[in-house]
Amino acid sequence: MIASHARAAPTRVLIVDDSPTMRAMVAHSLSRYDDIEVIGCADGPHTARAMIKALNPDVITLDIEMPDMNGLEFLEKIMRLRPMPVVMLSTLTGRGAEATIRALELGAFDCCEKPKQAFGEDLGDDLAELLRTAARSPRRPRFVSTPARPVVDYEPRPDSLIAIGSSTGGVETLIELLSAFPVRCPPTVIVQHMPETYVPTFAARLDRLSAPQVSVARSGAPLEIGQVYVAPGGTHHLEVTGGKLRRCRLVADEKMSGHRPSVDRLFLSAARWAGPSAVGAILTGMGADGAQGLKKMKEAGAMTIGQDQDSCVVYGMPAAAQQIGAVTVQLPLSRIAARLLSECKA
Known part of the structure; x- marks a missing residue:
């Protein structure tokens, strides 16, 4: 039958x-x-x-x-x-x-x-x-919780780097995450999937609500303590380059993992140029962008963090990374900032 x-x-x-x-x-x-x-x-x-x-x-x-x-x-x-x-x-x-x-x-x-x-x-x-x-989606939208107080008396390692990728649900998630960052946070690079025209407004919003300075990444900009760089999107990927001084690099290239900017592209560059001194975090979002790049970061010795299912708006990107063994530890959103900072502390 x-x-x-x-x-x-x-x-x-x-x-x-x-x-x-x-x-x-x-x-x-x-x-x-x-x-x-x-x-x-x-x-x-x-x-x-x-x-x-x-x-x-x-x-x-x-x-x-x-x-x-x-x-x-x-x-x-x-x-x-x-x-x-x-x-x-x-x-x-x-x-x-x-x-x-x-x-x-x-x-x-x-x-x-x-x-x-x-x-x-x-x-x-x-x-x-x-x-x-x-x-x-099993999780219904919510208001962003009351912003956390930034960490005080914090000093990052000189070679530290934080790389973050997010998509659907990322706006409220990144606002909450960065609200806990101190003025002298580790250099932080972010790829958030959104229309190119929205990025300057979003970066300005993050800058107003966060202790460190947040700006749209410019090609050649040095990765400095107390600075957060958001990928501009559109026609370019955001990468990290090495040398005596790490810098942002914008690359006009085809989409990767279906996106431009691509989280995978950012994470792959962090694995190459920062290795074990970097920390990667993959947050809420549809699809699988970032999973392969995060795995490369982990293989290069970096600590890798995935947002857990209960705190995600869409448990897509973190789930894909978890499934291929790219995530060292899964955490709720409320604990991710503290772990990122702890891993980068001097």
Whole structure:
């Protein structure tokens, strides 16, 4: 007798946008996927609130700029009163970047660029995959906890280096992590998967909320104590180079592990040029970028840390690294900063 398998229920999506054209474009784009069902479209927060109660969607897409109540205000209410996965649809502008970073900090699952072409064909598979992953993520979004007080009286080893990779959920995670870093933290390099236009805004946000200085990495910039460097993304990878003075290096090259910048590319360079003096951490994110590079760091003698499943928004990248033996120790987010600093302490 052949066993029958019930077909998995589709991901049920509610679209929230004040533009009728945009609602139609997003709905049309999602209609191409058999495993995604658009169960409703709301023209604003007030309508959306009633539809969420009546329809109980698995995930919602949310516009930022809407009349009466903007998307950020509505998102904050959702996260406080009825936490659920929210994917922000935003424009890649300076103003949009600031609002989107704030939305991710408030607990939005991730962001996706609004379609530019008629019928939303340029959304591709990105939004669909985000919605699927958001809906099945066991951990619901949360507010960033009260920032930790930075460590005081800390001095890193002169040769120390911290390399960090993150993706979906990384905005709130990195804010929380770096809030515990001291003014004189070890030189720290970060690859966070996000649109290139958002990176300067994100780095500025981290700089305001952290004791060390945080900036977008520039090619040739020396890796100095008290400095955190965020990969600019777009057309370049971020690497570490050696010599008497370690520096940032931006490399225009093809994608690696499906990404540019790639966490694997950063970790591989850290393994080569820093070896046992480096510490690597792979944080929340979709996919497997960083797993192979972290394994190379471990083989080079570096301490490697993976964020544990319970504290991840998406346990994808850390899980992939754990599965191939790249992780020395798994820790909850609340303990990772202390371990990174301990490994690099003079």
